[in-house]
Amino acid sequence: MSQKLSAETAMTATEARTELFTLVKHAERDGVSTLIHKRDDHALLVPLARFPAARQPGAFPSHVLSAAQRDFGDLITLAAQGQPQVLRRNSTPVAVLLPAEPASSALSTDTAAHPGAATAGGAVNNQADQDHGTTPRRLATLGDAVSVLTSGPTGGPTFGLSGLDAATGGLQPGRFTLVAAAPNVGGSLLGLAAARRTALVDRRTVLYAASGPNRDDIFRRIVSAESGGDYPRLKQGRLTEHEQEVAHQLVQAGDLLMIDDGSDLTAADIADTAPHMEGLALVVVDRLQAARSVRLPLSGDRLPDASQVLASLARSLQVPVLAIVDSDDPTLLGLLDADVTLTLTPTQDPAKVQVTVAERDFGTIGSAYLSPDLLHARFLDASAPAARRTGEEPARPLGSAVERELAEAALPYTSGARQGVPAAVTHVLAALRTALTNGNREALDELGPSFAEIAAAPPQLPDTAEGRRLAAALNAYNTTAPADASAQSDVAVQPTAGSSGHVPDAEDDTEREVELQPGDEEDEPETAVFPALKMLKDAVGRSKMHPIPVIRAEARESGPWPLISEHMDGEPRWVHPDVTSTRVPFNRENGKRVRRDHLDVPDSFGGGVMCLIDRNGSYPSACSAVPLAPNKLLHTGPLEAFDKASAGIYLIDIPQWPRTDMPHPLGRIIDRPDEQGRVWVTTPHIKQLARLVREEHLAAMPAIHNSWTGKANESLFKPFYEATRKARTELVEAGGEPYRAYKTRLSIALRLLWPKRQEQRSPFWRPDWRMSMVAEASVRHWMAAFKAVQAGHTLIALRNVDAAVFWTPEDTPPTTYRIGAGFGEVKAKFIQAGELIPEGDD
Numbered sequence: 001m002s003q004k005l006s007a008e009t010a011m012t013a014t015e016a017r018t019e020l021f022t023l024v025k026h027a028e029r030d031g032v033s034t035l036i037h038k039r040d041d042h043a044l045l046v047p048l049a050r051f052p053a054a055r056q057p058g059a060f061p062s063h064v065l066s067a068a069q070r071d072f073g074d075l076i077t078l079a080a081q082g083q084p085q086v087l088r089r090n091s092t093p094v095a096v097l098l099p100a101e102p103a104s105s106a107l108s109t110d111t112a113a114h115p116g117a118a119t120a121g122g123a124v125n126n127q128a129d130q131d132h133g134t135t136p137r138r139l140a141t142l143g144d145a146v147s148v149l150t151s152g153p154t155g156g157p158t159f160g161l162s163g164l165d166a167a168t169g170g171l172q173p174g175r176f177t178l179v180a181a182a183p184n185v186g187g188s189l190l191g192l193a194a195a196r197r198t199a200l201v202d203r204r205t206v207l208y209a210a211s212g213p214n215r216d217d218i219f220r221r222i223v224s225a226e227s228g229g230d231y232p233r234l235k236q237g238r239l240t241e242h243e244q245e246v247a248h249q250l251v252q253a254g255d256l257l258m259i260d261d262g263s264d265l266t267a268a269d270i271a272d273t274a275p276h277m278e279g280l281a282l283v284v285v286d287r288l289q290a291a292r293s294v295r296l297p298l299s300g301d302r303l304p305d306a307s308q309v310l311a312s313l314a315r316s317l318q319v320p321v322l323a324i325v326d327s328d329d330p331t332l333l334g335l336l337d338a339d340v341t342l343t344l345t346p347t348q349d350p351a352k353v354q355v356t357v358a359e360r361d362f363g364t365i366g367s368a369y370l371s372p373d374l375l376h377a378r379f380l381d382a383s384a385p386a387a388r389r390t391g392e393e394p395a396r397p398l399g400s401a402v403e404r405e406l407a408e409a410a411l412p413y414t415s416g417a418r419q420g421v422p423a424a425v426t427h428v429l430a431a432l433r434t435a436l437t438n439g440n441r442e443a444l445d446e447l448g449p450s451f452a453e454i455a456a457a458p459p460q461l462p463d464t465a466e467g468r469r470l471a472a473a474l475n476a477y478n479t480t481a482p483a484d485a486s487a488q489s490d491v492a493v494q495p496t497a498g499s500s501g502h503v504p505d506a507e508d509d510t511e512r513e514v515e516l517q518p519g520d521e522e523d524e525p526e527t528a529v530f531p532a533l534k535m536l537k538d539a540v541g542r543s544k545m546h547p548i549p550v551i552r553a554e555a556r557e558s559g560p561w562p563l564i565s566e567h568m569d570g571e572p573r574w575v576h577p578d579v580t581s582t583r584v585p586f587n588r589e590n591g592k593r594v595r596r597d598h599l600d601v602p603d604s605f606g607g608g609v610m611c612l613i614d615r616n617g618s619y620p621s622a623c624s625a626v627p628l629a630p631n632k633l634l635h636t637g638p639l640e641a642f643d644k645a646s647a648g649i650y651l652i653d654i655p656q657w658p659r660t661d662m663p664h665p666l667g668r669i670i671d672r673p674d675e676q677g678r679v680w681v682t683t684p685h686i687k688q689l690a691r692l693v694r695e696e697h698l699a700a701m702p703a704i705h706n707s708w709t710g711k712a713n714e715s716l717f718k719p720f721y722e723a724t725r726k727a728r729t730e731l732v733e734a735g736g737e738p739y740r741a742y743k744t745r746l747s748i749a750l751r752l753l754w755p756k757r758q759e760q761r762s763p764f765w766r767p768d769w770r771m772s773m774v775a776e777a778s779v780r781h782w783m784a785a786f787k788a789v790q791a792g793h794t795l796i797a798l799r800n801v802d803a804a805v806f807w808t809p810e811d812t813p814p815t816t817y818r819i820g821a822g823f824g825e826v827k828a829k830f831i832q833a834g835e836l837i838p839e840g841d842d
Contacts, residue, residue: 013038016045017072021065024087027095031275035100038073041080044100045087049275052318054086054096062086062093156320157204157282159190160197162695163381167357167366168340171282171320176311178338179324185344185353186372187324188213189379191284192221194322199257200226200250201694201701203641204281209270210261211298212287218259221377223247226700228412231377240464249640249703266297267309274313283321285310288336290327307336314339344370352382375408381696402476403444407433409473412466419656419677420462421470425454427577430658446578446604451477530727530742532720532749537763539719540630547630547716550765560633560649560708563680564767567672568649569774570685572782572798574663578602579796586836597837601796601807608807610831612838613814615781615802617823619750620724622776623717627683628769629710639704642690647683648709649768653702654679655689662789663798665692667778678705682768683712684776688783717773725823777801788814797837805837 016036026032027047034045079097087095158170181187199206224231227246292300314321357366371382410429413421435444461467575581580600627647657664692698752762754770793814797805813828
């Protein structure tokens, strides 16, 4: 229903031009509308909440405030003619100019155009509407709707649970989503998961309307989920030192999670509050109670009306509204009439809950399985249970009570919430939990020898409640372990990933073989096959950010520069814990003596061959979008969170990596921590960790204790990348000497970013650029291998920035890689068991 709202103020276009910035601020902050007239033209400056369509990028003409102030008279005329004009602060819409009748000071939330005008995404009106004093309805064209589909991902909030996010497509703006779950199933935890993800990870504003739990309950649940602390203990006010630290960090970072737990909370109260929250990204209503309660307005027979208010709120503000209802009764859910309904149902496996995703008018569109971790007030991702034949007895949980208790006792350490357990022991404990969760009896049996080794040399555990529980669980496990466990194998507990396995010789890869020589810093002659250095200099010189390619010699012994080392490349240099790697002598065809890997794959891996994956152009490919700071690095100290607009180096804690089938994401960086166990990393590795946290492969982002950063730019080397790709396409077919010259000049140009010898002249001296580029190559290499492992392929070695070895059926490379000769593609070579792994130009 349309309604007329009076403008708070009215003024001439000249007056409004002068006060434009103040008027926009009043519209943003206080919801004030202003009637503006210029002779016979009348327009209304209103908040975005009055015309939500203005938030859609490109839907209407838009102007930054400085330009709008300059052309204000023309904008008033256009708006009065029925063409909405959006006002922006930088790239963010903040207010809109709409047509207004001379005798009226406002338009309804559906206002769009001047009488008689019809615009795309605007409105139509007719004389009858004017006669009856109504406001025109805003209509959208098919082009407007199609633009939503073709504009790419919406970037809406998610739950941070990869399986559920894949099934739902995330929480869509303008849609009312209902989480339906019977009491004690954990429906509220999904609302909390979305709120945590949006506010704490994505750094966007959330309104958490709590009708039932109070703000203290919510905060304790967040601390429990983020720290891995036991929720029942937190309710008693007993926090460990780590949990207190997490709580303190949440207080500092939680200004984007706004909780309304006021008494008598109604849907109308929520709808009144939401429009005044700047940058609102998500509304969570926890919860709607099926049973009527006099104390709770959001209960009983009042729920259908409340759901209509919440659905209208979602559409008017174009934000997702997520509400939890403590019932899965189909009759009640039909009355609530949500756009999307997520129904949580317990399965026969107490470690899994099924979430069915249904959309109004379409019915069920997907499902996902979650693992309830109610002790820590959260859900985890879980794989679907195997189908059970009719009449078959329900499957019992895998593992003995002692094994399950050990996995639970180890969770604070395998999740990364606690530290103090040796990495090798953490890996074995993580493998135990994975085997129990996935129902993998074979993997569980294979852990016996590793636990026998732990029993022979018990680790020193922290003297805390968690440490004592883990010690007791380990002792109980070793006491009840099968008598022949120690006799099954003499395999020792593997060291931390990256501390063993492949340690390359100096001549292992092409780039290391090319030593810089005097004269390499000179531009190549015009006749050069590939003038790489000239191209790299041109790319940097073309940047509008005025890069600083050389740090002065007198400044290199202070600031961030002594902190940067070759180990920051993060190369994995990893071999699977169950695979034995031996370095043996090898003579190349040119007579040069080197060392190569011999990998002994155990019979437990089944039949197969080694498939060597060799990535093409790892370093130049990384140049396509490596985050760099073109100018100086400034000391920015400790950071509450990583800022995507910055790039540089960061001092962080080493995050715990629970998987044993992949190396640590930081590769060899973790081999050289400082006395506090911290390491310096570049921006590519920080972004990698953030992605792994978003996808819930890591429990939380490590704290940033120190930093040197500058404004980020990912396109500084992009022209160089494009030139390199074009040249390679032409020269790889030619082969022979031209292709070797191409590789040599490419290597020299990239090494000159940070020449090691002081006497070596160079047009560059930026260690941060060089190590960020190499780190970007390492990250891409690691993520490509991780994608293959997630798809079910077995990785047995990951090396340098371009070589991975998988155990596969013969002539069957991992399906996640593209075979070819171009950038982004790989070469695959199959090697029989017992053969040496070739490297470089072997």
